[in-house]
Amino acid sequence: MAGSLAMLHGLLVSGFFLLFLNAEVLAVAQAENHPGTKSHSRILILGGGVAGITAARTLHRNGFHDFLIIEARDEIGGRLRSHTFGEDTTVELGANWVQGTQMGDGPSNPIWDLARKHNVRTVFNDYSSITTYDESGPANYTSIINDAIENTDKISELAGKRVARNLVDLNARAGYSLVGAKPQSAHDKVAEYFSFDWEYADTPSASSLAAAGLVRVSQDAFSDENRLSIDQRGFKALITEEAKEFLRPSQLLLDSTVRTIRYTRSGVQVTLSNGTSISGDYVLCTFSLGVLQNDDVTFKPRLPDWKMEAIQSMTMTTYTKIFLKFPHKFWFNTEMGLFADKERGRYPVWQSLDHPKFLNNSGILFVTVTGQYSERIEALPDQQVQSEVMEVLHSMFPKTNIPSPSDFFFPRWHSDPLYRGSYSNWPASFTRDHHDNLRASVGVRECERLWFAGEATSFKYFGFLHGAYMEGLSVTQEMITHIHQSQCGDEGHFDEV
Numbered sequence: 001m002a003g004s005l006a007m008l009h010g011l012l013v014s015g016f017f018l019l020f021l022n023a024e025v026l027a028v029a030q031a032e033n034h035p036g037t038k039s040h041s042r043i044l045i046l047g048g049g050v051a052g053i054t055a056a057r058t059l060h061r062n063g064f065h066d067f068l069i070i071e072a073r074d075e076i077g078g079r080l081r082s083h084t085f086g087e088d089t090t091v092e093l094g095a096n097w098v099q100g101t102q103m104g105d106g107p108s109n110p111i112w113d114l115a116r117k118h119n120v121r122t123v124f125n126d127y128s129s130i131t132t133y134d135e136s137g138p139a140n141y142t143s144i145i146n147d148a149i150e151n152t153d154k155i156s157e158l159a160g161k162r163v164a165r166n167l168v169d170l171n172a173r174a175g176y177s178l179v180g181a182k183p184q185s186a187h188d189k190v191a192e193y194f195s196f197d198w199e200y201a202d203t204p205s206a207s208s209l210a211a212a213g214l215v216r217v218s219q220d221a222f223s224d225e226n227r228l229s230i231d232q233r234g235f236k237a238l239i240t241e242e243a244k245e246f247l248r249p250s251q252l253l254l255d256s257t258v259r260t261i262r263y264t265r266s267g268v269q270v271t272l273s274n275g276t277s278i279s280g281d282y283v284l285c286t287f288s289l290g291v292l293q294n295d296d297v298t299f300k301p302r303l304p305d306w307k308m309e310a311i312q313s314m315t316m317t318t319y320t321k322i323f324l325k326f327p328h329k330f331w332f333n334t335e336m337g338l339f340a341d342k343e344r345g346r347y348p349v350w351q352s353l354d355h356p357k358f359l360n361n362s363g364i365l366f367v368t369v370t371g372q373y374s375e376r377i378e379a380l381p382d383q384q385v386q387s388e389v390m391e392v393l394h395s396m397f398p399k400t401n402i403p404s405p406s407d408f409f410f411p412r413w414h415s416d417p418l419y420r421g422s423y424s425n426w427p428a429s430f431t432r433d434h435h436d437n438l439r440a441s442v443g444v445r446e447c448e449r450l451w452f453a454g455e456a457t458s459f460k461y462f463g464f465l466h467g468a469y470m471e472g473l474s475v476t477q478e479m480i481t482h483i484h485q486s487q488c489g490d491e492g493h494f495d496e497v
């Protein structure tokens with residue numbers, strides 16, 4: 001009995017081994033058929049966004065040149081994504097601001113450093129340059145906006161006190177109520193939206209109070225200045241120009257969509273949508289939280305429960321900019337406009353690119369929606385969204401003869417399988433341990449082959465470009481230390497939260 005079991009086991013093992021060998025041979029053969037695709041790299045970096053490019057630069061600076069970035073799109077930059085609008089103007093569909101610069105000789109935002117290094121054209125965006133409207137046209141509720149901003153400061157103070165005492169997290173809605181802010185009117189609601197949702201792309205009830213406090217404090221670490229990119233190369237120039245300084249063509253594979261990530265005790269194997277396999281010793285996955293949540297990529301074996309729970313417990317939200325181009329400017333001369341609809345979150349924040357500071361005489365105006373409202377409009381045909389937006393403009397400017405837009409565009413981040421949303425948000429049920437697990441590497445019997453980095457893995461700066469940058473840097477440094485120290489050894493995670 002025992003003997004035949006052992007024999008059976010032996011057969012299974014060699015069968016398995018053969019299968020594995022076949023796959024390897026196939027991968028090599030495929031690679032040989034297609035010069036430019038290497039079959040094996042020491043480190044595979046999945047995704048060519050800010051985290052992926054920063055990871056590559058970190059490897060390069062540490063003398064690791066045997067790495068390969070695999071990116072689905074035909075360019076790098078990820079959520080730094082521009083679009084040619086109205087024939088010849090570059091607008092930003094994704095990230096648009098450097099959020100926090102530098103105070104005196106204090107710490108600087110690394111994104112600000114890159115923007116300056118590569119002469120990316122950014123302009124200070126004055127959030128107090130704002131004209132307010134409601135369903136009956138212009139309406140002055142500036143003082144309500146100021147109150148809302150004060151209330152948001154109060155909830156971060158409350159958050160700080162609670163975190164210091166190690167109290168349970170609440171949602172930001174509870175925080176607002178506890179500081180006495182209970183928005184009732186359309187004006188109250190849009191003012192709160194402007195000071196909260198417009199940043200988090202999510203509602204106060206869906207957001208953690210503790211994290212809201214943290215984000216405020218973190219942002220002030222650099223400065224509270226927000227600079228809007230109007231660079232006609234695209235805001236992405238900060239990372240594409242940086243990549244040109246070190247990245248070799250053989251280290252970047254574009255137009256290559258990852259379908260499967262296999263990890264074993266001895267290495268990793270990534271399979272692309274066209275069947276090609278590429279192997280490596282380690283893999284750094286920088287795909288968005290939304291991609292990880294939606295099974296667009298399959299992990300073999302499936303990720304451990306502690307990892308799955310962390311991935312599914314943070315939120316991927318959506319922030320949507322809707323662009324309109326008109327033959328001439330007929331709207332406010334401030335940098336922004338606010339529209340108070342009875343329905344909270346209905347086409348609330350308007351920004352004028354046609355402003356002497358930005359793209360003067362461009363005729364371009366855009367409005368932002370977030371969260372559930374973004375998901376709603378993504379499901380509608382463009383034409384319907386355009387008529388809703390035009391209807392709002394007619395409410396804001398009842399006495400104006402509004403021309404038809406000559407161009408109209410908005411991106412669908414939530415439905416895009418390469419993103420599944422715009423950025424992460426921290427809900428109240430998500431804990432610090434969950435977040436550590438989201439960031440932790442995954443191993444097979446203590447061999448940590450699979451690493452994760454991206455905006456979502458940043459504890460202090462989740463959601464931001466500088467969060468993606470800092471994670472690309474620090475996770476890669478940790479991976480390098482791990483590689484140098486030993487082949488194996490658990491990096492640590494919480495088995496249960």
Ligand SMILES: Cc1cc2nc3c(=O)[nH]c(=O)nc-3n(C[C@H](O)[C@H](O)[C@H](O)COP(=O)(O)OP(=O)(O)OC[C@H]3O[C@@H](n4cnc5c(N)ncnc54)[C@H](O)[C@@H]3O)c2cc1C
Pocket residue numbers: 046047048049050051052070071072073076077078079080093094095096097098099256257258259286287288291296297319320321413417418419421422423453454455456463464465466467468
């Ligand atoms: C609308 C919007 C507005 C924003 N505004 C700001 C802002 O003003 N300021 C700010 O600091 N931050 C802002 N952000 C956030 C910022 O853009 C992100 O935090 C940052 O760009 C994330 O970088 P990343 O490298 O972590 O991820 P990504 O940029 O998503 O990089 C991951 C890469 O993986 C690729 N990929 C995905 N799936 C696959 C696959 N299966 N196979 C191969 N490749 C794949 C993607 O194409 C992408 O290039 C905004 C984001 C959005 C969407």
Ligand SMILES: *[C@@H]1O[C@H](CO)[C@@H](O)[C@H](O)[C@H]1NC(C)=O
Pocket residue numbers: 140141142143
């Ligand atoms: C709006 O009201 C405030 C006072 O609440 C005032 O200071 C400001 O000048 C007014 N703005 C306009 C455009 O009338």
Ligand SMILES: *[C@@H]1O[C@H](CO)[C@@H](O)[C@H](O)[C@H]1NC(C)=O
Pocket residue numbers: 034036037253254255256272274275276
């Ligand atoms: C599959 O994709 C890789 C990477 O983009 C490419 O090099 C290769 O030529 C493709 N193979 C086939 C069969 O199309």
Ligand SMILES: *[C@@H]1O[C@H](CO)[C@@H](O)[C@H](O)[C@H]1NC(C)=O
Pocket residue numbers: 356357360361
């Ligand atoms: C912006 O355009 C207007 C004409 O519409 C012009 O008067 C003004 O000088 C321009 N401002 C700048 C800074 O270019």
